[in-house]
Amino acid sequence: MNAEQLSTWLSAIASPQRMRILSQIVSEPLHVSELARRVQMSRPLLYMHLTKLEEAGFVAGHHELTPDGKALKLFHALPFSSTIDLATLSAAVAATDAHNTRQPDESE
Amino acid sequence: MNAEQLSTWLSAIASPQRMRILSQIVSEPLHVSELARRVQMSRPLLYMHLTKLEEAGFVAGHHELTPDGKALKLFHALPFSSTIDLATLSAAVAATDAHNTRQPDESE
DNA sequence: TTCACCTGTAATAAAGTTATTACAGGTAAG
DNA sequence: CTTACCTGTAATAACTTTATTACAGGTGAA
Numbered sequence: 001m002n003a004e005q006l007s008t009w010l011s012a013i014a015s016p017q018r019m020r021i022l023s024q025i026v027s028e029p030l031h032v033s034e035l036a037r038r039v040q041m042s043r044p045l046l047y048m049h050l051t052k053l054e055e056a057g058f059v060a061g062h063h064e065l066t067p068d069g070k071a072l073k074l075f076h077a078l079p080f081s082s083t084i085d086l087a088t089l090s091a092a093v094a095a096t097d098a099h100n101t102r103q104p105d106e107s108e
Numbered sequence: 109m110n111a112e113q114l115s116t117w118l119s120a121i122a123s124p125q126r127m128r129i130l131s132q133i134v135s136e137p138l139h140v141s142e143l144a145r146r147v148q149m150s151r152p153l154l155y156m157h158l159t160k161l162e163e164a165g166f167v168a169g170h171h172e173l174t175p176d177g178k179a180l181k182l183f184h185a186l187p188f189s190s191t192i193d194l195a196t197l198s199a200a201v202a203a204t205d206a207h208n209t210r211q212p213d214e215s216e
Numbered sequence: 217t218t219c220a221c222c223t224g225t226a227a228t229a230a231a232g233t234t235a236t237t238a239c240a241g242g243t244a245a246g
Numbered sequence: 247c248t249t250a251c252c253t254g255t256a257a258t259a260a261c262t263t264t265a266t267t268a269c270a271g272g273t274g275a276a
């Protein structure tokens with residue numbers, strides 16, 4: 001994990017709004033409209049936040065049909081745990097530096 | 109720790125630039141101008157980043173006089189370690205909710 | 217005095233994030 | 247057909263963060 005990736009990961013949860021969203025779908029998955037009502041947020045805005053959370057791997061969404069045939073998009077939180085300290089950050093910076101110093105033909 | 113405080117803390121390190129700054133002053137303290145040269149950043153910009161890091165408790169700065177009498181401002185990284193997971197985030201959101209639901213006369 | 221360092225901040229520009237509004241389109245029930 | 251739900255996106259406004267430029271002022275050495 002390089003500095004940019006770690007930054008993307010941390011930025012995704014470093015938002016009170018996204019923390020609230022996440023905490024709502026820890027125990028039970030919810031569909032977008034219902035989730036929007038619970039966190040009192042417009043759907044377009046919620047989509048933006050969910051997209052960031054999904055890209056960083058904190059949530060996953062999947063379509064589901066209700067018994068009566070309505071299509072819902074359900075989201076649920078994915079479990080994770082990570083320890084952050086100076087060593088973690090330094091390692092990420094080192095990974096970035098190594099990448100940028102690398103010769104053109106060197107592989108990932 | 110409520111959601112806003114956790115957000116401030118995470119946001120402070122969720123930046124590749126600030127990770128680079130931090131990793132430079134882990135082993136040895138450096139004065140502002142020298143640090144600016146190492147991370148290739150203008151001093152005013154570096155000050156802005158250092159202020160954020162200091163407010164979040166990741167670095168500390170102190171003035172020091174060189175043997176020949178020049179005043180330098182040295183910064184060094186403060187050690188820390190924190191585990192981030194769904195429980196941490198949910199607890200922060202709960203702390204915020206508790207605060208907002210509280211009666212006017214309730215204490216901190 | 218001039219040069220080469222250093223600290224510190226104010227004003228502003230540039231870029232990125234967050235939030236809103238307004239759409240288009242779907243299903244099922246009354 | 248209208249009402250009441252749902253998904254999804256495009257355009258844009260409002261705001262925050264990041265970065266630059268331009269100052270003012272200090273010390274010590276040549």
